[in-house]
Amino acid sequence: AQSVTQLDSQVPVFEEAPVELRCNYSSSVSVYLFWYVQYPNQGLQLLLKYLSGSTLVKGINGFEAEFNKSQTSFHLRKPSVHISDTAEYFCAVSDEGNDYKLSFGAGTTVTVRA
C-alpha cells in the first residue's frame, strides 16, 4: 500500500526567503509523485510532477522538487517566495499497482509574511 507523509503541518516564512516543504512516501513499486497547491475555497492545482527520468523536476511559479529514491522523498523548494505563495500544499503519490488511486499527504500550510 502507498502512503505519503508531509513532515511539516505549518511553515511560516518571510517574503523573498527560500522555503522547503518535506514529503516522504512509501510504496513497494514504481511511483508517480505530485505536488499540488490549494488556495482558499478552490480546487487543487498541479505545481509539478515526477513520472520518470530526471530526478529534479521544475514546475510552475518557480517551484522545483527532487525525487530521491533511496530516501523515498520528494521535497518541494522555492528559492524566493512571494506573498501570493500563501496557500496549502499537498504531496501526492500514485503507483502502478494501486488501481489508479491518488493518495495525499496531510498538507502543509505556508504563510508568507512581509
Add this chain to the structure above:
Amino acid sequence: DAMVIQNPRYQVTQFGKPVTLSCSQTLNHNVMYWYQQKSSQAPKLLFHYYDKDFNNEADTPDNFQSRRPNTSFCFLDIRSPGLGDAAMYLCATSDWDRGQNTEAFFGQGTRLTVV
C-alpha cells in the same frame, strides 16, 4: 477554459434530504475521482471510476453513492446527509494510458453545507 467543472460551487441541503453533486469533464479522461475534504485536512478518496468500472474505498459510508453515465459526467449522491458530511467535495480526472499515469485535474469543488 475550465476542463473539470463542478456544479454547484456551493450547495446547502437539509439534514437527511438527498443531494446530488455533479462533475463534468472536457478532457475525455478514463478515470474520474471523488474526494471529500474537510477543513484543514487532506482530500480523502471516496471512490473512483476507471471507465465504467467502479471502485469504492473500504471506508466510504454506504450513504455515498456515485454514477457515471458516460465518459464526461460523474455524479455524487448523498442519500441522507448528516452534519458530519459538510465538507468540500472535489472531483478529479486523470488519463491512465498503458499504465502511464498523468496528473489528476481537479474541479473547483463543491462546498456542501448541511443545515
